[in-house]
Amino acid sequence: MTLTATCHCGATRITLPRTPDSAHECNCSYCGRLGAVWAYFDPAEAVIESATHDRVYSASEGVNRHHFCAHCGNHTHGDSPDWSQAYHNDGTPKGEAGVVPAARTFMVNLRMVDGFDFDRLHIEKMDGKNNW
Numbered sequence: 001m002t003l004t005a006t007c008h009c010g011a012t013r014i015t016l017p018r019t020p021d022s023a024h025e026c027n028c029s030y031c032g033r034l035g036a037v038w039a040y041f042d043p044a045e046a047v048i049e050s051a052t053h054d055r056v057y058s059a060s061e062g063v064n065r066h067h068f069c070a071h072c073g074n075h076t077h078g079d080s081p082d083w084s085q086a087y088h089n090d091g092t093p094k095g096e097a098g099v100v101p102a103a104r105t106f107m108v109n110l111r112m113v114d115g116f117d118f119d120r121l122h123i124e125k126m127d128g129k130n131n132w
Helices: none
Strands: 003-006 012-016 022-026 038-041 047-051 054-057 065-069 075-081 104-109 122-126
16 A cells, blocks of 8 residues: 655655555654654665755755755655664664765655554664764
8 A cells, every 4th residue: 555745735745656564763862853753765675756845954964864845844754764774772783883875765754654654563662862
């Protein structure tokens, strides 16, 4: 079953290939203010149908990119290195510390999916405030 994520005004529209099995909620300085619930997909899986007012914010010189609609202000999606390749969810390295993975991941704010049933989804709390 595909899902559709849209910003409030509808200018950004993203089609997702499936309902995710899990998601993350992060308390870092950005996500904690945002209140997003992130589902992760391979960049080739999600299709951005429209993003006419798309703007990008990055506090990391473009490494982690946060996309939002400049018209209604909703934060819809993001892309970043696939940190899960190099770090555990608690922030400890899987190998050498300081590694930035070459592969990227695409994340969608599930709060942009109308009617999404969060009670059926495992949401892992990420301590980005203390671990990143």
